[in-house]
Amino acid sequence: MEKKYVMALDQGTTSCRAILFDKKGEVVEVAQKEFGQIYPKPGWVEHDAMEIWGTQSGVMREVLEKAGIHVNQVASIGITNQRETTVVWDKHTGKPIYNAIVWQSRQTADICEVLKEKGLENYIREHTGLVIDAYFSGTKIKWILEHVEGAREKAAQGDLLFGTMDTWLIWNMTRGAVHVTDYSNAARTMLYDIHQLEWDNYLLEALDIPLSMMPQVKPSSYIYGYTHEKTLGGANIPIAGAAGDQQAALFGQGCFEPGMVKNTYGTGSFILMNTGDQGIFSKKGLLTTIAWGIGDKITYALEGSIFIAGASIQWLRDEMRLIFSSDESEYFANKVTDSGGVYVVPAFSGLGAPYWDMYARGAILGLTRGTNRNHIIRATLESIGYQSRDVIDAMVEDAHIQLNRLRVDGGASANSFLLQFQADILGVTVDRPKVIETTALGAAYLAGLAVGFYDMHELKQSGQLEQSFEPMMEASVREKKYKGWQKAVSRAMDWEE
Numbered sequence: 059m060e061k062k063y064v065m066a067l068d069q070g071t072t073s074c075r076a077i078l079f080d081k082k083g084e085v086v087e088v089a090q091k092e093f094g095q096i097y098p099k100p101g102w103v104e105h106d107a108m109e110i111w112g113t114q115s116g117v118m119r120e121v122l123e124k125a126g127i128h129v130n131q132v133a134s135i136g137i138t139n140q141r142e143t144t145v146v147w148d149k150h151t152g153k154p155i156y157n158a159i160v161w162q163s164r165q166t167a168d169i170c171e172v173l174k175e176k177g178l179e180n181y182i183r184e185h186t187g188l189v190i191d192a193y194f195s196g197t198k199i200k201w202i203l204e205h206v207e208g209a210r211e212k213a214a215q216g217d218l219l220f221g222t223m224d225t226w227l228i229w230n231m232t233r234g235a236v237h238v239t240d241y242s243n244a245a246r247t248m249l250y251d252i253h254q255l256e257w258d259n260y261l262l263e264a265l266d267i268p269l270s271m272m273p274q275v276k277p278s279s280y281i282y283g284y285t286h287e288k289t290l291g292g293a294n295i296p297i298a299g300a301a302g303d304q305q306a307a308l309f310g311q312g313c314f315e316p317g318m319v320k321n322t323y324g325t326g327s328f329i330l331m332n333t334g335d336q337g338i339f340s341k342k343g344l345l346t347t348i349a350w351g352i353g354d355k356i357t358y359a360l361e362g363s364i365f366i367a368g369a370s371i372q373w374l375r376d377e378m379r380l381i382f383s384s385d386e387s388e389y390f391a392n393k394v395t396d397s398g399g400v401y402v403v404p405a406f407s408g409l410g411a412p413y414w415d416m417y418a419r420g421a422i423l424g425l426t427r428g429t430n431r432n433h434i435i436r437a438t439l440e441s442i443g444y445q446s447r448d449v450i451d452a453m454v455e456d457a458h459i460q461l462n463r464l465r466v467d468g469g470a471s472a473n474s475f476l477l478q479f480q481a482d483i484l485g486v487t488v489d490r491p492k493v494i495e496t497t498a499l500g501a502a503y504l505a506g507l508a509v510g511f512y513d514m515h516e517l518k519q520s521g522q523l524e525q526s527f528e529p530m531m532e533a534s535v536r537e538k539k540y541k542g543w544q545k546a547v548s549r550a551m552d553w554e555e
């Protein structure tokens with residue numbers, strides 16, 4: 059019998075990936091391609107949704123070719139995606155009516171202010187688990203309907219559809235046959251009631267968004283539909299899993315039990331804790347969200363979202379030109395014994411958890427005549443560790459837990475300096491797994507479970523460690539450094555008018 063594989067599609071903020079996993083959950087082949095970032099104004103970030111679909115379908119074909127695997131050997135396809143990023147398209151032509159507005163984009167800050175003035179903060183927290191912020195899809199949909207000529211009328215007539223990237227890809231892979239999302243993605247729209255498990259009519263009305271635009275919400279491990287013949291070499295492959303990338307990483311890390319925590323260091327950094335069948339209400343600025351839904355069982359998570367993590371290293375590379383490649387940051391950071399009192403606060407798109415300040419902007423503090431490039435590079439890497447500590451401190455208080463180990467993954471987790479600093483500044487052991495493609499692995503698991511390619515018992519046994527980082531910093535040094543960070547953050551807050 060021919061060997062079978064699961065194909066995971068990881069539609070991230072900066073690139074599209076297609077990864078083939080075998081029965082043991084091992085990576086067989088990867089194809090990856092970056093796509094363009096559009097910055098129409100300071101603080102705005104957009105993507106061309108057609109380019110994303112083109113890039114994603116390209117890497118799907120490429121990964122099969124590279125691996126020499128026939129499409130019929132693909133047991134199922136799982137999707138994981140940058141969350142919140144919003145596309146609105148015409149259901150007759152299949153063409154987006156505006157660029158996709160990216161999760162990082164701040165262009166809807168004004169709409170958020172109006173929601174706050176209307177006193178919706180508590181309602182939104184209780185029903186959606188979220189805070190009012192330009193981060194989530196709801197205000198982005200409203201912005202598109204308000205700024206594209208004729209969009210409101212079309213939406214009222216039922217001609218427009220909304221989707222996050224999972225929905226957009228499934229729609230395109232099925233050639234417009236299926237308009238669907240999963241619980242974990244729906245939970246990031248600010249329009250979904252995470253307790254009643256339905257679109258929230260009160261919020262849809264408050265934002266003037268017709269229900270007809272919204273996709274059906276299904277479990278995260280589920281056969282949503284089959285690829286159209288023209289999508290992938292004439293085959294009809296089941297599309298059998300979907301989850302937001304951070305929830306997929308929690309699943310891929312094997313955080314199946316309440317209290318287990320992971321941190322994914324990608325463009326941003328996202329710390330999630332499995333809270334089981336209870337959505338914990340945060341008092342410390344964290345989000346309550348759906349981790350996944352399997353069958354009729356919903357698992358919740360507590361999340362701290364940090365907007366800029368690895369992206370600050372790209373900024374050192376592309377804008378500041380202090381390094382040629384992201385991995386060089388480790389070499390330069392190690393050339394100095396500390397950051398020389400320098401703090402970089404990378405609040406380029408405001409600050410997420412636990413601060414939620416849309417008006418914070420980036421800052422470099424503590425410069426002296428002796429500051430050199432190595433200090434700035436080191437301080438930028440350290441800022442990723444400090445921001446994660448902000449979130450984990452909040453999580454420990456909210457959930458009344460003691461964290462002993464932190465599981466990490468994502469592109470920037472390849473940086474051992476960062477992980478050692480993370481262990482030091484938290485005073486907690488940091489575990490890096492062998493497969494750091496845990497986001498894609500999570501999507502593969504979900505898609506494999508739905509077609510019987512994997513079983514849950516097997517998944518609970520999986521997961522191998524590559525390296526553990528033990529805390530080595532003295533407690534007094536740790537607290538002194540962290541105090542400095544908190545002072546630096548206070549200076550960067552509430553900057554933009």
Ligand SMILES: Nc1ncnc2c1ncn2[C@@H]1O[C@H](COP(=O)(O)OP(=O)(O)O)[C@@H](O)[C@H]1O
Pocket residue numbers: 070071072073323324325326367368369370371372384385386387388468469470471472473
């Ligand atoms: N060795 C490294 N040190 C620090 N940052 C890194 C390193 N390698 C990659 N990165 C950062 O990780 C990010 C890419 O990680 P990835 O998980 O692919 O992100 P995403 O899914 O958000 O596109 C980039 O922002 C990059 O700058």
Ligand SMILES: O=P(O)(O)OC[C@H](O)CO
Pocket residue numbers: 069070071072139140141142161302303304324325326363
């Ligand atoms: O594309 P990533 O990995 O940076 O993830 C983005 C998040 O899903 C945004 O909420």
